[in-house]
Amino acid sequence: MEKIMNWIGHTNEEGNEQKLIDHLNNVSKLAGEFGAKFGMRNVGEIIGKLHDVGKYSNEFQERVHGGMYRVDHSTAGAQLTRKLYSNFSEITDLLISLPIMSHHSGLCDLGSSVDTPDRSTFRARMKRHNIPNYEAYQSEIKTIPPIDVEEIKDALTKLEQPASEKDLYLYLAVLTRLLYSCLVDADFLDTENFMSGQERKCGDSIDEIYKAAKERLHKKGWLKESSLTTLNGRRSFILRTAMEIGKTKDPGYFRLTVPTGGGKTIASLMFALEHAHKNHMDRIIYVVPYTTIIEQNANVFREFAGAWNVLEHHSNFEFEENEYGLMMRLASENWNMPIVVTTSVQFFESFYSSRPSACRKNHNLVNSVFVFDEAQKIPADYLEPCLNMVHELVDYFNCSAVFCTATQPALDDHLQMVKTMVEICPSVQDQFTFFQRTIYENLGNISKENLVDRLKKEERVMCIVNTRKTAQELYGLLKEEVPEETLFHLSTTMHKVDREKTLEMVRSRLKNGQKVILIATSLVEAGVDLDFDTVFRQLAGLDSIIQSGGRTNREGKRNKEDSKTYIFELEGSKVVSSQKTEIENTRSLFKKGIDCNDPNAATVYFHDLYQSKNSLDRKDILKKEKDYQLKTIGKEFKLIEESSDLIVIPNETNEDVIIRIQSKRGTKEDFKMIQKYTVAIPHRKTEQLYDLGKIMPVENITNLFVLTDSEVYDKKIGLRLDDDEGGNAIFW
Numbered sequence: 001m002e003k004i005m006n007w008i009g010h011t012n013e014e015g016n017e018q019k020l021i022d023h024l025n026n027v028s029k030l031a032g033e034f035g036a037k038f039g040m041r042n043v044g045e046i047i048g049k050l051h052d053v054g055k056y057s058n059e060f061q062e063r064v065h066g067g068m069y070r071v072d073h074s075t076a077g078a079q080l081t082r083k084l085y086s087n088f089s090e091i092t093d094l095l096i097s098l099p100i101m102s103h104h105s106g107l108c109d110l111g112s113s114v115d116t117p118d119r120s121t122f123r124a125r126m127k128r129h130n131i132p133n134y135e136a137y138q139s140e141i142k143t144i145p146p147i148d149v150e151e152i153k154d155a156l157t158k159l160e161q162p163a164s165e166k167d168l169y170l171y172l173a174v175l176t177r178l179l180y181s182c183l184v185d186a187d188f189l190d191t192e193n194f195m196s197g198q199e200r201k202c203g204d205s206i207d208e209i210y211k212a213a214k215e216r217l218h219k220k221g222w223l224k225e226s227s228l229t230t231l232n233g234r235r236s237f238i239l240r241t242a243m244e245i246g247k248t249k250d251p252g253y254f255r256l257t258v259p260t261g262g263g264k265t266i267a268s269l270m271f272a273l274e275h276a277h278k279n280h281m282d283r284i285i286y287v288v289p290y291t292t293i294i295e296q297n298a299n300v301f302r303e304f305a306g307a308w309n310v311l312e313h314h315s316n317f318e319f320e321e322n323e324y325g326l327m328m329r330l331a332s333e334n335w336n337m338p339i340v341v342t343t344s345v346q347f348f349e350s351f352y353s354s355r356p357s358a359c360r361k362n363h364n365l366v367n368s369v370f371v372f373d374e375a376q377k378i379p380a381d382y383l384e385p386c387l388n389m390v391h392e393l394v395d396y397f398n399c400s401a402v403f404c405t406a407t408q409p410a411l412d413d414h415l416q417m418v419k420t421m422v423e424i425c426p427s428v429q430d431q432f433t434f435f436q437r438t439i440y441e442n443l444g445n446i447s448k449e450n451l452v453d454r455l456k457k458e459e460r461v462m463c464i465v466n467t468r469k470t471a472q473e474l475y476g477l478l479k480e481e482v483p484e485e486t487l488f489h490l491s492t493t494m495h496k497v498d499r500e501k502t503l504e505m506v507r508s509r510l511k512n513g514q515k516v517i518l519i520a521t522s523l524v525e526a527g528v529d530l531d532f533d534t535v536f537r538q539l540a541g542l543d544s545i546i547q548s549g550g551r552t553n554r555e556g557k558r559n560k561e562d563s564k565t566y567i568f569e570l571e572g573s574k575v576v577s578s579q580k581t582e583i584e585n586t587r588s589l590f591k592k593g594i595d596c597n598d599p600n601a602a603t604v605y606f607h608d609l610y611q612s613k614n615s616l617d618r619k620d621i622l623k624k625e626k627d628y629q630l631k632t633i634g635k636e637f638k639l640i641e642e643s644s645d646l647i648v649i650p651n652e653t654n655e656d657v658i659i660r661i662q663s664k665r666g667t668k669e670d671f672k673m674i675q676k677y678t679v680a681i682p683h684r685k686t687e688q689l690y691d692l693g694k695i696m697p698v699e700n701i702t703n704l705f706v707l708t709d710s711e712v713y714d715k716k717i718g719l720r721l722d723d724d725e726g727g728n729a730i731f732w
Contacts, residue, residue, distance in 0.1 A: 023190060024049050024141065030186035035179060037282070037366045038397050039155055042148035043095055044182045049144055050077045050084075051100045051183055056140065057132035074101050075125045076134050082126065085147055092147070094172055094628070098122050099180035102630075103187060107180060107354035110628030122628075158396045169626040174392045176630070177351065181362035185334050188360060192330075201327050202336045203309040206284075209338055210277040213270065213304040222266070231556065234434055235263035241426040242267040246274030249422060251281075253394060253415065256404040256424040257599055259435035260550035264373075265300050268404050271424055272369040275400060282367040286341040289377035293527030297373065298341045311337040313346060335361040344378065345639045351389050352621065354634025366397045374526050375403035375411070376543045376602065379639055380613055385621035387414050406550065407543040407602035410610060432599045437560055438535075438552035440545070440596040443568040451568065452477045455517055455536065460510060462518040463536040464525065464548050467576060468493045469721045470538070475519045482517060490520040493718030495649050496676045499523075502716075506530065524551065531555050536566045541582035542589060542605035546596050565596075585609050645686040645703040646678040647695060649713050653677075658706060662698055679719050 028048030035044025054073025078101035085092045111121025117128045227233040258264040272284040298312040313332045331337040393399040468491045475489045509516045525547040531554035553563035660666045689695045695705040
């Protein structure tokens, strides 16, 4: 910390700048306003004013008029910053010069002092001497502010003392990311405002939404029931407690450990609104692992907060072609909306991205409440960088984090400097006892034939297995044993439209009390509202087993003793390598007699799982963050590995869209529409399908193929896993 303070030195004298062009003025003003949210107004204004000064060179102007834009004006602005603030060179390099240098090409790596000027790192480009003369900026820019020393001191003293060098640089890297976001969003917005002639709409204030949501609650009467012997009384008790904690606590870390059926969605929303209202926070951001949960939650939030205040942002969402749709499409670029519902991938990858378009939203994370729904799904291989992001934003940027699930992971030891994790749900053990809906029973090893015999005797049963191949095999065996109208299959071998149609039929039969046998993969464990008499679950991670049990007697209409969740292992089946550690840990806990209905069971499981992992940061993201390898991190931080391809399944609805895409005339809307008819498969299996002549690639679009053999896809099971050349598996 002493070294950082020595960087600050004394302020420079103001130059004799004269006139600032409108764009720089507007970007400076906007970036300053954005930065003010986390105490960096002065630095934000400086970044905005200096980012385009290289455009004042005669050579740039000549090339612009001639249709060429290759003058390195970004490096010019970064080098000018060092000249203007030479007494602060190290701190301004990180917080000002690097964002300026990166504002078009994306965040760059800091690099090494030995990097030569021809390289793309920050330190390399700062050595370049071939930048065209841009001194003409002095005849335009009237005022360049001096560095506000106190502002930087205040920012740096936020760190707990004594701070290690690693903690210091992780914090500075976050500051750099936020300041970069201020700059690129201000740059985009000023251009957008100029082109449209108006500023965009961004919803109501949190205070207005808070009042409207409370009125909605009172009209529904959800706060009145007081008896703890009724289902609604329990939900009301949890809701009232969540609201009380929300309006009395300062920003920090929270858990909401609510059992299935306990009203988690509304309780989390009202906690977040009370909390944001009390602490003058700007927005609420829901982070969820599955798009199915997003769609359900977003609809609830629209009812309570108003549709114009809720941004649903994920790859499957289609914006309407009207004024409302345009407002939401624009808001998705920078999340300037009071309530945002998005995926874990979008949330974490945007923060660690280096691309300007993805980074625009980062400064709008400040002063927010984050609700991590199904928090146990934060990938263990990236747990440390994900939680470091949360830690930095909560501890230093006036945010709160709520980890919301019935199966709480063991996160306390992995959140740096966490003082207290406040539990929102009252009397957690008592709530789990009240809401218990099923009895878990471990069957051990059974054959597929034994499993089929058990399933066909049930009236309303779901069987969840670990691989898509196993799901199709079981479906095939049952197809010979039960009436076709009673048997269903759900997995990601089916495209989204066919999955939704299947779910609709399953729900209809369940509602009407008809016989249903559903064979599925883990995609039904969370965010899919289903209620079966009995559930069979192949041995998996304990959290998956407990989530599966939440689909047994979900509405509590039967005695829990008559509603079984059976855990089984299939004789002769191989364990998928990606699930091996999770399954071994679960098997070990069952041998110790762990109770799946105990709310602490999942935490014990995750504690053991995290300890058994070789690394919770498999690509050393935090080491690279400390070393300011920002561009490298942007390439490597991928929660979903890009090793799969998309296969488009043609039909009458999408055939014209496919033709346009194949002829290179496809629009953004076409690609959005076609996603609903795609199936993701591993790249190695794509090659097999291609060699068999089953698919053809879409020219100039990586990882996108079109199915050419209609026999390979079945609406009831999706892409078939046995080929025509002898029955070998084509993919998992």
